[in-house]
Amino acid sequence: MARSLFLIFLLVITGGLIYFLDQGLIRDKMPIPAFGKILNPHTGFWKNGETQTLDLPEELQFKGLSKPAQVIFDDRMVPHIFAENIKDAAFVQGYVHAYHRLWQMEFQTHAAAGRLTEILGEIVLKQDQETRRIGIPYAANNALEEWKKDQTVYSFIESYSNGVNAYIDQLSPADYPIEYKLLNYKPEAWTPLKSALLQKLMARMLAMRESDLENTNTKNTLGATTFDQLFPEWFEEQDPIIPKGTVYPPSVMPAPTDTTNLNIGGVYDHDLIKKYDPHLGSNNWAVSGSMTASGHPILCNDPHLMLTAPSTWYECQIHIPESNTYGVSLPGSPGIIIGFNEHIAWGVTNVGWDLTDWYKITWEDNSRKAYLYDGKYVPSRTVIEEYQVKGQGILRDTVYYTHWGPVAYLEKDHPYQDMAIQWVGHLPSNEATTFYHLNKAKNYTEYADAIKGYATPPQNFAFASKENDIALWVQGQFPMKNSEQGRFVQDGSKSASAWKGFIPQSHNPHIKNPERGFVSSANQHSAAPDYPYYFSGRFGDYRGRILNQKLGKMDSITIQDMMDLQTDNENLRARQMLPLLLQYLDKSNLTENDLAYLKTFAGWDYRFEKDMVAPSLFDAWFDAFYDITWDEIEALDFKGGKTWPKWWRTIHLLRDEPNSVYFDVQKTTEKETANDVVTSSFKKACKKLSEWSKKENKEPLWGPYKATDILHLSRVIKPFAFTNIDVGGDRTALNAISKHNGPSWRMIVELGEEIEAYGIYPGGQSGNPGSPNYGDFIDKWAKGEYYKLWFMKNAKDDKQKPKATMTFNPS
């Protein structure tokens, strides 16, 4: 009897233990991992430990292929794909993307679909709701429908999808990427929709940045005059992408019919939703053969994105009989996004135009079934969103769509309550076609044709060809707006608030073979105010100017010169601001410690190098000066959602208006001057550095002080990240490495008889934290070094020794 009871007891204990280890738990909304699945040596993390050799068979057979294809992996694990047609190439690219980056591909597209709750449970419900309510999956479905209309391109995307699935289908649980084991779920089938979701994820990150509500709050509080003084959209020293004085065709925008104020009044006094880090940016330029030592044009590009592990990019070469293309691809998407072929090279930077506008909706009644529009009530459309929440089952949420777009927030007291979001990215468009054609373009005409239909996220497409043409198109689908339209939340009950159509594509700012011998962009304004259409948005104010200054002085350019320029740490913001700060600094008021810090500026050339103290001190000083100067903005008595003056405006305030009232600190009774603010902010900066130094027990050198991190894509699995990378650079230097963002791919291509190309990105080809190729490029990237890219002419090219070769056969 006792034995039977003991047996039952043992069965319960052992069974329970195994169940817990196999399934994990959800406690207080936090998932507890399935330790048994993760740790066991049969199928757990141990199986994800890779060796230096490729873990794939040399020969494989697939139904989805029409002809045999070959992949040659070089010693950096870059696949060089040799296929007989573009569909087969896409299939193989899908397979190798999945082999190296499957978890990243699925996680990103789950995020874009608002489906993270399926993996992580209720803690991410708000994030998923936001993604769906602002219409990211809606936009992806619209894109997919558009793709289907172009059968050639769609079959290419389907073939890619089949390649991804060919890889997924042969996986056993032991082969699942480590993150699946940690989060206890399994990969699902890939679909063309997922490629569309990835495209919209990028579009959201790059082209959904707006400040409508912040501007509305700030303007309605400060008044129009003060608002205009503090937040001008243009200043004279700007050096736009398309130079001043360019001749444009006249505007085709219809004259406004209703000129009354269409912006809404009031202040929306609530915490703001999380917005994307606006510090993204990029550089690209092309120099004509007349400026280079070799006489051949050179194209350079370094897109600055959030630095993540695995990296945004995946290096790849795609060789088919009609074209041979090399560059970086996005895992989840076929083709090459930034790269070159045997005839041309291209690179992209982001265009900061405001393509997202909010409209206040007037509902007929609480049912939200109809809303006011030009004096009549028109019906809204209801969409029920279903969320599979891990550990909880299905939750449902209703979203109302107006003709503007979805009404994202209905919650009482939400700052965006009952506002509809209109976004260019919601409209049907076909970006996949662009890259399909651009990858095989042979000259300027084919490049210009390829990018014509490209809509969002708008990009500055820099171009250079062997024929020695250089060009740059600011390409996207741009709404026509009245002056300042869409800078503020507008009245959604009037058709006069609508966009006035779209700027004809041929009127987009562009330039070809300019006199000055180069084209360039660094996220600054696309064009000067002489451009016939109004645009606003977020633009870079420093990198573009310093880039053009430097390029304007160069000749006999070599590839080495271009490398030095991409990794240049000279900071224009510091060059303009430091002399002013020093001029207003009251030295009589400083302690010995302060004076010692001040000495670090002696002879400083405004370079943000990693082994200097001066950049740390300038950075802390500028921040403190900014905060004390703009205490009036901080004091605006609503919690969130206000606009902050730009850095250049802050510098101009000290330069041009040293007696400005903004230097007076509101909460003190004395009247502070510019001298007081400069001096007290300097003391504050010295204190900050001293404290940092004491805590970390080292000198506040810029590298360790800035402490750049490359976080794991999940943002939470710390051991899969690379932290405290010792690098120089700054957001306002060409080498734009900040704490979390930086050059996510550096590429230099010289288009001579033989293409000579260099590139590097801060990561590694493998997305597996257990692989030696997970972050093997990072050290070299941090040092500012490059890899010479092996642009194979054919599969027999023997300039380098391949690491492995795989053959894909049709079955």
Add this chain to the structure above:
Amino acid sequence: MKFISGLFLIAVLAFGLQYVLPWWSIAVAAVLGGLIIPQKKTWWTFFCGFFAIGIFWAIYCFIQYQSNDGILANRMVQLIGRNNGILMIPIVALIGALIGGLSAMIGDLLHHTFFGKKKD
């Protein structure tokens, strides 16, 4: 001798069953082992399962640790705030050993329930 043969039986079963069952095949192996070769005392069977699976998993982990130069183990161990990945081997082996021991005891008790023999 009976202890050694029990130990080997469980280890061999565990090795074979991993190809047809998920990771908890070790529990099945230990139950079968305890059922086929019960030890003199039930708690001896516990240790038989404990060491069989513990040693099997430790060796299995060690081989994979070596071939990966400890890259992944060194990352995984940081999740529990340590730095040396080799530590993952005893931790994992201990979990396996515990399941092995408990399961072997179940086998032992089942043996005596079904075959009814009294222990000496």
